[in-house]
Amino acid sequence: MAIKVQVPTPMREAAGGNAEVAVAGATVKDALADLVRQYPALQSKLFDGGKVRPYVNIFVNDEDIRYLDELDTAVQDGVTVALIPAVAGG
Amino acid sequence: MSDISPETNPLDRYSRQMRFPGMGKAGQQKLLASRVTLCGCGALGTVLANVLVRAGVGFIRVVDRDFVEPSNLQRQVLFDESDVADNLPKAEAAATKMRQINSTVTVEPVVADIDRTNIEDLTRDADLILDGSDNFEVRYLINDVAVKHGKPWVYGGAVGSQGMSMTILPGETPCLRCVFEAAPNPGDVGTCETAGVLAPTVNIVASYQATEALKILSGNLAAVNRELLTLDVWENTNRRVKVAPLKGRKGECPCCAKRQFEWLDGAHGTQTTTLCGRNAVQVSHRAANRLDFDQLAATLRASGAVTFNKFLLKFNVEEKGDPFEFTVFPDGRAIIKGTSEPDRARTLYAKYVGH
Structure with missing residues (x-):
């Protein structure tokens, strides 16, 4: 079992068309580094100068990492990391 | 009963x-x-x-x-x-x-x-x-x-x-x-x-x-x-x-914690908006008076086709082979179809509608 990262629709093209990517790592930061290592095109979609873009929220099992330990939030196999950007249209 | x-x-x-x-x-x-x-x-x-x-x-x-x-x-x-x-x-x-x-x-x-x-x-x-x-x-x-x-x-x-x-x-x-x-x-x-x-x-x-x-x-x-x-x-x-x-x-929330209302105060926001779902830009311009469509239509007919009712005026024009459609509202606002570039829209607005 690995950590599952759920990739939102606007970022899927940069993730090889995948809705979910299996990654490894002890923290959210490590997990995302592994994600970007597998799909380098995601770097600029997710980050702006080392910081997560302000309209992308990261949830670990439905909890926002901003009230956990931010990018240092611990993750383990079986955990789901969801990347959830704001939805614009309407 | x-x-x-x-x-x-x-x-x-x-x-x-x-x-x-x-x-x-x-x-x-x-x-x-x-x-x-x-x-x-x-x-x-x-x-x-x-x-x-x-x-x-x-x-x-x-x-x-x-x-x-x-x-x-x-x-x-x-x-x-x-x-x-x-x-x-x-x-x-x-x-x-x-x-x-x-x-x-x-x-x-x-x-x-x-x-x-x-x-x-x-x-x-x-x-x-x-x-x-x-x-x-x-x-x-x-x-x-x-x-x-x-x-x-x-x-x-x-x-x-x-x-x-x-x-x-x-x-x-x-x-x-x-x-x-x-x-x-x-x-x-x-x-x-x-x-x-x-x-x-x-x-x-x-x-x-x-x-x-x-x-x-x-x-x-x-x-x-x-x-x-x-x-x-x-x-x-x-x-x-x-x-x-x-x-x-x-x-640290600028809005609800610090009560800095940056969008309301005008620190954010623009005069042009690219419209979702269309190759169009809205140009906002607050006219001092409501536009006189009769007069505007008379001016624009020299450059292209114009129709209007009391709510809006439509104007079609071609520039360098590109067709544009203007929809102008009485308050001076316009939606310009045919471009998604704010700068080009601003230029077109200034050229035909004014200001």
């Missing part, structure tokens, strides 16, 4: 709604006495307007800057082909339908672009603000004005098969900026133009929003959803994520 006909008992039309335990007669009477400003009357907005007017919300102000187009009819439930043929502004077309549905409540259409200069006037007397817009500029403006004046509002967004909604009760729940610190740049997240949109996506999101509105207006605050709802109707996902601990973001 034992019969109670609909004419003699105006509450009869709401009998099924009142029978629902959460609503009851007391809840219904609160709805009838309540006032809502609906910001935007497109896909989300028409669904919201439809539910609210049928439910008996006593006063509904519908604000929209746009007019009805053929590509709206796939999902914007209050409009039909005759509205397109008549070139009607969405707010006016919606108000006509809403009055046919329920003549016992008050509907106030406002054909205007929501910006920092008018949003406080448009929402001052409202108990609730509903987001029927298609862009984050309006949503952050709503968030500023709602937090500043302590009014609840309900965010909704829909692109493709994905939707999102969140209810903001200022002082009680996180505000939009607690959860999404800044607006995405155009192109960074999907738009109606790049990703398309399915009618059920907007219907479902707006129906969640409308339910939140009914809870708030009927005094059922305990029933309000305090989580961020995100769903995808194509991928069969529907989840609620916890956002309550983000409230005030440890005192």
Whole structure:
């Protein structure tokens, strides 16, 4: 079992068309580094100068990492990391 | 006279709604006495307007800057082909339908672009603000004005098969900026133009929003959803994520913690807006006086085809082989089709409309 990262629709093209990517790592930061290592095109979609873009929220099992330990939030196999950007249209 | 006909008992039309335990007669009477400003009357907005007017919300102000187009009819439930043929502004077309549905409540259409200069006037007397817009500029403006004046509002967004909604009760729940610190740049997240949109996506999101509105207006605050709802109707996902601990973001939220209303104060926001779903840019210009369409049409006929009614003027022109269509409103605002570049739109506006 690995950590599952759920990739939102606007970022899927940069993730090889995948809705979910299996990654490894002890923290959210490590997990995302592994994600970007597998799909380098995601770097600029997710980050702006080392910081997560302000309209992308990261949830670990439905909890926002901003009230956990931010990018240092611990993750383990079986955990789901969801990347959830704001939805614009309407 | 034992019969109670609909004419003699105006509450009869709401009998099924009142029978629902959460609503009851007391809840219904609160709805009838309540006032809502609906910001935007497109896909989300028409669904919201439809539910609210049928439910008996006593006063509904519908604000929209746009007019009805053929590509709206796939999902914007209050409009039909005759509205397109008549070139009607969405707010006016919606108000006509809403009055046919329920003549016992008050509907106030406002054909205007929501910006920092008018949003406080448009929402001052409202108990609730509903987001029927298609862009984050309006949503952050709503968030500023709602937090500043302590009014609840309900965010909704829909692109493709994905939707999102969140209810903001200022002082009680996180505000939009607690959860999404800044607006995405155009192109960074999907738009109606790049990703398309399915009618059920907007219907479902707006129906969640409308339910939140009914809870708030009927005094059922305990029933309000305090989580961020995100769903995808194509991928069969529907989840609620916890956002309550983000409230005030440890005192750093510029809006609800520091009370800096940056969108309302004009630190953010622009004079041009690229419109979702179309190769078009809106140029906002506040004319000192309302435009004289007779005079403008006479000037523009030298360059291209012009038609107008009392709500809008259409002007088609070709430049360097590129066709452009201007839709000009009496307040000086224009939507320029044929470009998605704000600078080019500003130039075209200055060239043909003036200033």
